[in-house]
Amino acid sequence: MKERLLYLLRENRLMRNDIEFEIFDATLDSISELVDESDVVSLVSILDDSTEEHEVMFRLVHLIESNVSSEKSFSFLLEGINRILDYAPEWSRILMYRILNDEYSLKKVNELLGKVDSEIYNNIYKLLIDISNEDSKLFKDKIDIIIGKQH
Numbered sequence: 001m002k003e004r005l006l007y008l009l010r011e012n013r014l015m016r017n018d019i020e021f022e023i024f025d026a027t028l029d030s031i032s033e034l035v036d037e038s039d040v041v042s043l044v045s046i047l048d049d050s051t052e053e054h055e056v057m058f059r060l061v062h063l064i065e066s067n068v069s070s071e072k073s074f075s076f077l078l079e080g081i082n083r084i085l086d087y088a089p090e091w092s093r094i095l096m097y098r099i100l101n102d103e104y105s106l107k108k109v110n111e112l113l114g115k116v117d118s119e120i121y122n123n124i125y126k127l128l129i130d131i132s133n134e135d136s137k138l139f140k141d142k143i144d145i146i147i148g149k150q151h
Contacts, residue, residue, distance in 0.1 A: 005031040006039070009046050009060075015053040028059055037073035040064060044080025047091035061094065074108040075116060082120040085127065096127055100142045110146045 005027050012024040035043065043064045051057050068077050077099075081092050099105040113121060125147065132143040 002031065002034045002039070005034065006042050006046075009043075013046050013048050013057075014051050015056060021053055021056070024053075025056055025059075028056070028063065032063055035063065035067055037067050037070060037076060040067055040073055040076035041080040041083065043067070044077065044095070045083055047084055047088045047095075049088045049090045057091070061091075061098070064095075065098065068105075071108060071112060074105070074112050078109070078112065078116055078120055078124055081127070082123045085123055092127060093131060096124075096131060097139075100131070100139050106142055106145070113146060 008023055008027040009031065012020040012027070015021040015024050043060065046060060047057060064077070064080075068074060077095070081095055085092050099109050113124060116124070128143045128147060132140050132147075
């Protein structure tokens, strides 16, 4: 059942019309109690910059966040962000901003980044540099903590 619901979310994620919107919204309600940290990559992969309904997609962000607390789940979150960078760079940034604005998440990513696969590391590192360059007042110090530890 969970796989079917994940499929429905993925297929209707752009919410281009009322039917897709209603299916996505109802499916998000139905799946919220069924997912756990092992589903974080699948949930992140649903995010898409081409969606028509950003408010509803933020419900998905909250669902993702509610399933991220352990080191393993943060590893899944970084893997998910890495997977969506090409088609959802804005959602990738939003997820990273949310990590940077939460002390516990920042600590976990700081501890974990050096342990992830090199592709994930390189892409997350680049994303952090881009955020630091664009929003240096808000995020430079936090990003320097992560990046400084990696070098």
